[in-house]
Amino acid sequence: MDELDSALVRMLQEDGRRTNRDMARELGIAPSTCLERIRSLRRSGILTGFHAEADLAAMGRGLQAVIAVRVRPPTRAVIEAFQTFLEGMPEVVSIFVLTGNDDFLVHVAVRDTDHLHAVVLEKLAKRPELADVRTSVVYGHMRKKVIGPA
Numbered sequence: 001m002d003e004l005d006s007a008l009v010r011m012l013q014e015d016g017r018r019t020n021r022d023m024a025r026e027l028g029i030a031p032s033t034c035l036e037r038i039r040s041l042r043r044s045g046i047l048t049g050f051h052a053e054a055d056l057a058a059m060g061r062g063l064q065a066v067i068a069v070r071v072r073p074p075t076r077a078v079i080e081a082f083q084t085f086l087e088g089m090p091e092v093v094s095i096f097v098l099t100g101n102d103d104f105l106v107h108v109a110v111r112d113t114d115h116l117h118a119v120v121l122e123k124l125a126k127r128p129e130l131a132d133v134r135t136s137v138v139y140g141h142m143r144k145k146v147i148g149p150a
Helices: 003-014 020-027 033-042 077-088 113-124
Strands: 065-071 093-096 104-110 130-138
Touching: 003 093, 020 033, 065 077, 065 113, 077 093, 077 104, 093 113, 104 113, 113 130
Parallel strands: none
Antiparallel strands: 065 104, 065 130, 093 104
């Protein structure tokens, strides 16, 4: 990735709806060059997609929590099956598969504490492979919008 590619990635991370013509004008390049660079970034796997951000609270999911989960036995089959189960839960925002004491960190967004309690007790705790679960309510969440190359 050169400086032009980095600039395009940054611009698209800031606003994925920016037009090709607008980015080309800001960078001082031809729109055809800009379009080809973006296509190349997609082909190489650097740009993996575009998405819309939604306000979780406005969608009725104002309470967020991070749930640390340990499963047993810690085999590939058990971990993959549990991850598939988590991916199917509508409350799950993101899943981190870990090494160390916990096998997963699960970020959830729910209506309220009753909904969170139900997720933990009626969904997670019923799983036979669940060995331990710890829930932490999230007071605030920040995600970097722009991430540059290493």
